[in-house]
Amino acid sequence: MSRLKRIRKRIQRDFFDFRMGGMYILGMAFFLITVVLILVQANVRYSIRPERLSMASKGELIRQKSSMDCFTKEEIEDDTIPNRFTEGNGTLLVLEDGEATSLKAKKIYLPVLDQMKDPYDVCEAYDFEPEMLKTHDKLILAITNYRKLGESISDIRDWVKEGGNLMIAYPPIYSGSFATLFDILGIKSSGNAAMVEGLHFNKNFMIGGISRDYEIIDAYESGISLALTEDCDVYLQSTGEYPLPLIWRRETGEGSIVFDNFGVLEKAYRGIHASAFTLLDDAYVYPVINGSAFYIDDFPSPVPEGDGKYITRDYNISISDFYSQIWWNDMYELAQKYDIDYTGLVIEDYSAQVKGKFKRNTDVNRFQYFGNMLLRSGGEIGIHGYNHMPLVLENFDYQDQYDSYVQWPGTEDMRNSLKEVFDFTGELFDQEELQVYVPPSNVLSEEGRNILTETPIRSIASVYLPTDLAYEQEFDVSAKDGIINTPRITSGTVIDEYMMIAAMSELNLHMVNTHFVHPDDVLDEDRGAALGWEKLYGNLKDYLDWLYTNCPSIRNLTGSELAAAVQRYDLCKVTREYDKEGVSLTVDNFDKEAYVMYRTNKGRSVSRVQGGSYKSVADGLYLIKCDAPRVRIDLKQEQK
Numbered sequence: 099m100s101r102l103k104r105i106r107k108r109i110q111r112d113f114f115d116f117r118m119g120g121m122y123i124l125g126m127a128f129f130l131i132t133v134v135l136i137l138v139q140a141n142v143r144y145s146i147r148p149e150r151l152s153m154a155s156k157g158e159l160i161r162q163k164s165s166m167d168c169f170t171k172e173e174i175e176d177d178t179i180p181n182r183f184t185e186g187n188g189t190l191l192v193l194e195d196g197e198a199t200s201l202k203a204k205k206i207y208l209p210v211l212d213q214m215k216d217p218y219d220v221c222e223a224y225d226f227e228p229e230m231l232k233t234h235d236k237l238i239l240a241i242t243n244y245r246k247l248g249e250s251i252s253d254i255r256d257w258v259k260e261g262g263n264l265m266i267a268y269p270p271i272y273s274g275s276f277a278t279l280f281d282i283l284g285i286k287s288s289g290n291a292a293m294v295e296g297l298h299f300n301k302n303f304m305i306g307g308i309s310r311d312y313e314i315i316d317a318y319e320s321g322i323s324l325a326l327t328e329d330c331d332v333y334l335q336s337t338g339e340y341p342l343p344l345i346w347r348r349e350t351g352e353g354s355i356v357f358d359n360f361g362v363l364e365k366a367y368r369g370i371h372a373s374a375f376t377l378l379d380d381a382y383v384y385p386v387i388n389g390s391a392f393y394i395d396d397f398p399s400p401v402p403e404g405d406g407k408y409i410t411r412d413y414n415i416s417i418s419d420f421y422s423q424i425w426w427n428d429m430y431e432l433a434q435k436y437d438i439d440y441t442g443l444v445i446e447d448y449s450a451q452v453k454g455k456f457k458r459n460t461d462v463n464r465f466q467y468f469g470n471m472l473l474r475s476g477g478e479i480g481i482h483g484y485n486h487m488p489l490v491l492e493n494f495d496y497q498d499q500y501d502s503y504v505q506w507p508g509t510e511d512m513r514n515s516l517k518e519v520f521d522f523t524g525e526l527f528d529q530e531e532l533q534v535y536v537p538p539s540n541v542l543s544e545e546g547r548n549i550l551t552e553t554p555i556r557s558i559a560s561v562y563l564p565t566d567l568a569y570e571q572e573f574d575v576s577a578k579d580g581i582i583n584t585p586r587i588t589s590g591t592v593i594d595e596y597m598m599i600a601a602m603s604e605l606n607l608h609m610v611n612t613h614f615v616h617p618d619d620v621l622d623e624d625r626g627a628a629l630g631w632e633k634l635y636g637n638l639k640d641y642l643d644w645l646y647t648n649c650p651s652i653r654n655l656t657g658s659e660l661a662a663a664v665q666r667y668d669l670c671k672v673t674r675e676y677d678k679e680g681v682s683l684t685v686d687n688f689d690k691e692a693y694v695m696y697r698t699n700k701g702r703s704v705s706r707v708q709g710g711s712y713k714s715v716a717d718g719l720y721l722i723k724c725d726a727p728r729v730r731i732d733l734k735q736e737q738k
């Protein structure tokens with residue numbers, strides 16, 4: 099029922115009561131007050147906002163996701179090389195059994211290729227047969243020892259010259275076999291492994307790439323020093339006095355090669371390797387999410403406990419006053435400036451209670467004040483927990499971290515605590531559906547997750563990048579329970595170089611930004627409290643400036659809208675038919691909209707899109723919004 103209908107129904111009901119009661123004057127006054135209250139409340143609760151993207155039912159999500167053929171998390175993470183030759187077209191990925199770097203590459207390329215939704219096969223180096231090239235147009239060699247390919251090396255050379263597209267996924271060990279590829283790779287001579295301390299983009303091929311140089315934290319010898327022929331197009335090189343070429347493209351005969359000489363094969367850098375892959379051939383299309391969401395953990399919540407000494411130092415007011423007078427005003431201003439709709443995650447009580455009856459927090463002023471401000475600014479409220487105890491049972495090993503955390507004795511206790519926080523928020527924000535869950539301290543167990551599936555929660559937003567105890571996720575729909583995973587990539591108000599690389603990488607791989615802050619960053623020295631709020635706030639502003647300057651096309655979403663966008667991204671199947679004039683796309687499981695990236699590698703630009711629209715997001719990179727399941731992208735005529 100729409101809000102208007104609801105209001106109308108209440109008005110009708112009140113009007114009916116009044117007639118039956120016969121107390122006309124009192125009734126009329128009461129009626130008017132009711133109408134005014136409803137209108138005021140309606141005004142407080144909602145600003146004007148376009149209809150939200152909606153999620154399909156859990157059952158539908160499970161059905162659609164189960165029909166998709168992708169590698170499971172376990173298959174991606176174990177140390178075996180899958181042998182798949184079912185697709186028989188598209189890309190062929192070659193990996194090397196028992197070789198540490200190749201296994202790291204497996205963990206990058208299997209998810210990337212799955213997520214790009216383009217057919218591909220996988221085999222082990224010893225199983226590679228030149229015959230396989232006949233049905234594939236792209237070959238990714240993610241191996242260290244090229245001698246394992248034996249005589250097949252010369253077949254690969256011939257295949258590239260005849261129109262094949264070869265990617266070298268990471269710098270291998272020097273061998274005679276590898277050197278036989280040098281002429282097609284454009285390598286004049288090769289030297290030793292060398293340090294890569296930073297990234298410098300020579301070309302504007304990735305969103306946010308040329309905006310700055312990116313420092314590699316914990317740098318090591320992750321590239322090899324090489325001299326290239328003049329006809330190599332270098333897209334990325336290392337910083338420093340003697341830069342290494344890190345990503346280059348070269349055309350040879352009818353085909354193309356891409357060399358990825360940047361050997362840091364970690365999730366935070368995945369978008370860089372994926373972007374290198376899209377430089378193969380003349381053009382490439384891959385689906386993206388197109389969404390940016392900001393989460394405020396522990397908000398609203400009781401006044402955070404912590405050391406307010408820096409607040410006293412800088413403002414000389416109480417912690418509580420700081421949040422209402424300074425912090426929220428600043429956060430609100432930021433939201434206004436960039437049109438951000440925050441998702442705040444409620445904590446009802448900072449207690450350590452994990453069993454018994456969960457007491458209602460009756461001190462609701464702060465919740466109402468901040469909650470309504472959040473909603474009025476267009477934001478959304480989700481659940482962080484009754485308290486800040488992660489949903490883990492006594493079988494969970496905290497590995498001596500989080501000394502103050504108490505484990506839950508049983509799943510029934512977790513269930514009761516969630517019931518309490520849902521009842522509590524249901525009373526305070528009765529028109530809000532709380533569908534997003536952020537696990538406290540990013541810790542969550544399978545048992546905890548199972549309990550969450552019994553609640554209105556549709557989306558879990560834990561973390562994207564792996565850290566020891568954290569519950570790590572991909573942007574996807576879970577076939578098991580229909581929950582949509584919308585992990586948060588970056589965090590805090592001290593945004594280091596690692597986070598900046600991860601942010602840039604993800605703008606290109608998924609066109610997504612997910613950042614979270616804690617109101618108590620300003621109380622916690624580990625999160626930069628000593629710098630003072632003004633500096634921390636400045637950092638946050640700088641990050642947002644960087645984001646929206648480099649990626650103005652990204653759309654702002656709340657947590658549940660992002661989940662709906664992830665649903666469309668993860669469940670779509672894209673069929674591409676490339677030709678000389680452009681590409682025709684068919685999007686299966688299309689639901690109102692889909693977004694794809696279109697990369698052109700021959701310097702040609704898009705002239706029109708039928709069934710959608712386009713925006714240029716970097717040189718040769720276009721964001722395409724598909725408004726229909728069939729889309730035609732045409733390129734401008736090639737310059738003669």
Ligand SMILES: [Zn+2]
Pocket residue numbers: 395396482486538539
């Ligand atoms: Zn928290």
